[in-house]
Amino acid sequence: MSDVTFQRQAEWAPQKEILMAWPGLEGILQDYPERLAKATQEVSNLAAAIANFEPVTVVVGTERIEEAEAHFAEVEAPFPITAHRIEGDSMDVWMRDIAPVFVVKNGPGNDRSLVGLDYNFNGWGGRYPTPTTIHAAKMILKDLKIERIETSIVTEGGALEADGDGTLLVTESSIVNENRNPGKSRQEIEDELVRTLGIKKVIWIPGRPGLDSTDCHIDALARFVRPGVIALSKANEKEPTDWTVVYEEALEILSSATDAKGRPFEIVEIEEPDEELFEGGGFGDDRAVRSYVNYLLVNGGIILPRFGDPAHDAAAIRATQLLFGDERRIFPVLVDELPRLGGGIHCSTQEVPLFP
Template sequence: MSYRQPAEWMPHDAVWIGFPSDESLWLEDLEPAQAEVVAFAKAVSAKGAGEKVYLVAAHQEAVETAKKMVDPEIEVICHPFGDIWLRDNAPLFVKEDDKKALALFHFNGWGGKYNLEGDQTIGRDLAKEARLPVLEKDWVLEGGSIDGDGHGLVVTTEECLLNPNRNPDLSREDIAYRLNNDLGYDRILWLKKGLHNDHTDGHVDNLARFVGENHLVLPIATEQDDPNREVYDQAAQIAEDFGVKVTRLPSTGRIMIDDEVVPASYMNFYIGNKVVVVPVYGAKNDDAIIEAIQPLFPDRKVVALPAGHILTGGGSFHCISQQWPA
C-alpha cells in the first residue's frame, strides 16, 4: 500500500485554521472576519469535539489579538503567511497504514493571480510544526481543488487542474498519474467548471463534496437568477453518469458584494470529528441547507455560522482550514 489522503470525515487529531492578520488585505472586514473565524474555531474545538485547534496568525500583533478572542483550549501559533487560505498553501496529510506524512506541493498564487509574501513558505513552516516526514512534490496543487472519498475516488474540475496557469507541461494523463502516485487516487471524477467569478479557477470544494464512499453532494438552484444553475446541473449529470451517488442540496442563490456576483457556497463546509460547520450568508436557504445536511451526518451536529466577511476574501471555512488525520 502507498500513501493515501484520508477523507475529511475520518477521525482527526487536530486542525490548522488561518486567522485574518493583514489589515491592508481585509480593510474594514478585518475585525468581523476575525470574529467569524474565531466562532468557527470555537465550534470545532468545543467540549466533547475531540479535535485540537491550532489558530495560525501571520505575526505577533495578530497572535495577541487572537489570544484575547479564543478559549484556552485553542492554541494560537505564529507563522508568516500571505493570507489565511491554508487549504491551499499548507501541506496535505497522507497516510500509509499507521504512518503519517505531509505531501508538500508547489503553490503559485492560484495561477499567478495573488503572489503574497509568506504563501510560498507557510507550507514548509507548518510541516516543521507537525514534525512529520515531508514528501516533496514537483508540481502545483491546491487542496481546495480536489476532494476525495477516502476509497480512491477524487473529484476535481478541468477548469482548475487542467488550467495552463498551474502545470502547463502536464497533460490530463500526467496529472492523473500524479494524483495516483502522490495521494493514492486511482479514479478521477472530472467535472467541467467551478462557480461563477471564482478566482481560484473553479476549486471543487465550492461546488461538490464527498460525504461518504462514492457519495457526492452538489447544489441545486432554487431561484431563476442563480448564476451557477447550469454549472450545478452539468456537474450533477456528469457525476451520475460516472456512477456516483448524488444528493442535491439547496444553493445559496445569487450573492452580491460591491455589485458583483461572488462565489458564495454552502459546500465550503468543514467536517470535524463531532460537528459539521456550514457557512451561511443571510440568504434565503440558510435554514434549508442545515435541514438538508444534518441527515447526511447522523453522528455529528451540523452548525451554521455566518461567513459573509470571510467571503470578501474569496472563500470560507473549508478554504481556511487543513485537518490532521488521526
C-alpha cells in the same frame, strides 16, 4: 520509492486537530482594514465553533501573535485553541489551500506514518501569492515535525475531494491550467494525483477558468458525504451564468459516473442562498462563493455555513440532517465576509488526521 505508497483519508476519518489562520497585516487585505478585521473575526468565530468538537491551531504571523494569544485566551470551549506563530506578516486565511495536504505514508512491512504533501502553492495561479503563503506549507510541516513530501504539480487542497475509498473528484479548470501546471497534460497531472493521494479513479468535472479566484475549486461544488453519496451545490441565479452551467455539467457527469468500486452515486442537491445577499460580488472582480457544501466535517460534528437567508439556511440544515442522520451534530456558523473574499468554512480549514 517504489515500495512507498500514500493514502489520503476521507474527511470523516478521526482527526487530531484543525489548522486555521489569521490574515496578516501585510497580506492581500492590507489596504482594506475593515475587511481584514471582519475576516479575522469570522475565522475566530469558526475556530470557537470547531473547538466544541476538537482542538484548533490558528497559524498567525509574527506581527499579530500576541493579539491572537490574548484573543483566544478569552474563548471558553471544550477543546483548546492555540495560536501558532509563523514567520512573516502576509499570511492569508485559506488554510485548505495554503497548508499541506496530510496523507498516510505506507512503507515496507508495517512502517506507516503521517506525512504532508507540498503541492507548491503559487497563490491560485499567481493571483494572490504572498511571501508568507508560498512557503507556509514547508514551515508548518517543519514546526509540526511531520515529513514533507515534494510533488511535481501545483494545486490546492480545495481542488481535491477524496472519499478515502479510491475515488477523487476534481475540476479540470483548477488544475489543468497554464497558471498552475504549464505544459502538463491532464494525464500527467492525474498520474501525480494517483501517486500522491493513493487514488484509483479520478472523476473530472470541467469547471470554468477565471470563474472565481480559485478557477472553480471542487469543494464549493461537490463533496462526498460518504462513499457513493455526494452533496452537490445547486446554482441559484436569476440570470444563469457560467456557474449555472458548471453545476449542470457536474450533475450530468456525476449522475452517470461510478466510483472506484463501481458504485453509482446518490446525489443530493443543496440550493445556494439567494444571490441578493451578496450584491456587489466578491473581492475584486471575483464572484462571492455562497455554497452550503463548503462545510467542514469534524469529530462528531459538521460545521455548516449559514448565510442569513432564513429559507435556504433552514433547507440546508434539513438536507444535512437527512444526509448525516444522528451521526453528527450540526453546528451552523454565519459567514458573510469569507464568501465575499472567495471562500468559506471548508476553504479556511485543513484537518490533521489522527494517526496512528
